Every structure is written in C-alpha cells, then in structure tokens.
Amino acid sequence: MGFLTTQTEKLFTFENIEQQTKLTGPKDQLLVLMEEGLSVKMLVRGNQVAVQGDSKQASLALSVLEALTQLIKKQITIGPADVISAMTMAKRGTLDYFADLYSESIIRDNKGRSIRVKNYGQRQYVSAIRKNDLTFGIGPAGTGKTFLAVAMAISALKKGDVERIVITRPAVEAGESLGFLPGDLKEKVDPYMRPIYDAMNTLVGADHVARLIERGVLEIAPLAYMRGRTLDDAFIIVDEAQNTTNAQMKMILTRLGFGSKMVVNGDPSQIDLPHGVRSGLVAARRILQDVNRIAFINFEAGDVVRHPVVGQIVSAYDAADSRLAALKQAQKEASN
16 A cells, blocks of 8 residues: 655745746746756746645745745846756755855856856865865766866966866777878867867857967867876866776876866766776776875766756666666576
8 A cells, every 4th residue: 555645735925026037037947947856836826936746845845946045135146057956955955055055156157157066066076176186076977077177277277376277088989090080180179179168168258268279378189199298287177087098097197297286077887988998087086096185076966967857867877777787796696
C-alpha cells in the first residue's frame, strides 16, 4: 500500500508590480522554471501567485520565491541561473546561505552585469583558485567551470596580478594533427576553442578580445603548442583536460612558472581519447591529491546551472553508468 502525498495551495503576495515583473520574468518564464524544477503548479492571480502541489514541494517553492525577493530588494537582477541555483539550494537545505553568494562580484561583464558565483560548489571553486597555485575543477558540463575560470583570469589581469592569460585545450577530434585541416592556424584551431571565445566575448567583448590577442596579452592555443615553454606571470586555463594523456598532463602542469596560477578543468565522463589511452586528468587526481598548494574541486549534477532538464540528463546518465558498472561486476563475479 503506497503513501498518499498531501496536496496543498500556498499563496505568495507581491509587494508591488515592479517586484512581480522581476520575479515572474518575461512571459512568466521564471515561474515556469520553478514549476519544472520543483514539480508544482504556479498561477498568478492579481498581486499573488498560488503555488499548488505536494505540501513539501509547495513549501520549497515558497521559500525560493522569498529568497529571490530578497535579491530583488537589493537591486540585483535575477535570471534563470539564479532561479535554478535557489531551487538547488532549497532542495539541499542550504537556502539560508543563498544571499551570501551575491555578497561579492568577481568582475562586471561587457554589459556591466556583475559576475557572481551561483551555488556553493562554484563558491568553493572560486575560493580554491584564489588560495592555490593550481586548481582542478572536475565535474559535468554546465557547472560553470570554464566561464568562472575565465572570469577569474580577467580579474587577475585587471588587478595586475598577472601579465597575460593563456588558455589551452587538447584538439582531440583533430588528433592535434591540425595540418590536414583547411585554412591558416587560427582557422584550424578556432572550432576547438569556440567555448573559450564565447566566454571571453561575453565578459570583455569581441573587440577587446581581439586587441588582447594582438598585444600578446591573451593567447588561446591547442595544448600541443605549449611544449617547451615556461609560463611566468600568467593565468593559465587548461580546458577539456579529460582528453589529455598522462604525458600531456605532466607537460602542461610543468609549464607553471613564477607568479603564475593554473586552473585545469574537465569532465571524466566525457573522455574522447582512443580506446585504451588513460586520461591524464584521472591520473592527476590520483597522483596529486596530497600535494600542497593544489586543490581539487568536484562538481556534481546538482551544481549544473543550465536548464533543470540538463541536470536531470546528467543524473540519468550517471545512474545508467552505475547500473552498467554493477551489472558488469555481477557478471564478473558470476564467471568466477
């Protein structure tokens, strides 16, 4: 015999029309996100929103509305990422710390908007980058690893902490044999560096990015071009590091020079290396775990700051991988 869930309706009252507009979003898209993320129904009635659903979920939705309202009162513009962060923290029982995430801005982007951490995982990540010479960000796509690393690099450059930014990633799909692709070096490399350019363009604008590259202050290049160099006074970002081999990982880590800081990001669940080739990221986590001034920050599906469905997709794949691993283990034990 199953247990019946208690259905309820809770009301949230907007203080004014401006607050209502900001809290619901264009065409009520922020309320739709909350409906999807918390499995409730939200209906706007005049200056109120009725939250319908399971009693626990409705209470969570109400607490999310209240937390977001506090941000609006501080003149902070909220968007989908803020709503998703609030919902995630509400589910984890850490919503009391939600406002603290907005107490500090890393930098302002090209449009003057403050770039802040969106959840506790990101807060740990940014803190680790500040405190350590080398930080590993490990976890699924959508957790903000690359974007925040770029923001921290730009912040360090503006403060004068470093003289240049170097961003690299392995061009695995081309086997790092770029000569067979059409065009000059930039045209060969750019498709693999697109996520980096997107982040840089959002934060400082495409024109400024071009000027930084021309002045040699910003370098975006495939991993193969880092060999034989020592990178002093630089902020180095290694992206898609799960696709490095052990030799490549050791090579790039030993490029770290005086006055430099390095961030290595990757997702072990998306390794594109040839069968039988071990990931340098996986090995580095084992080998360097206890080395001083090196930090490892592990992100989870719950840290994804994209659409709620993305987090659910990541969780579903993780669950499928776990079931497959358990099945293989059972088959192995049975054969013995």
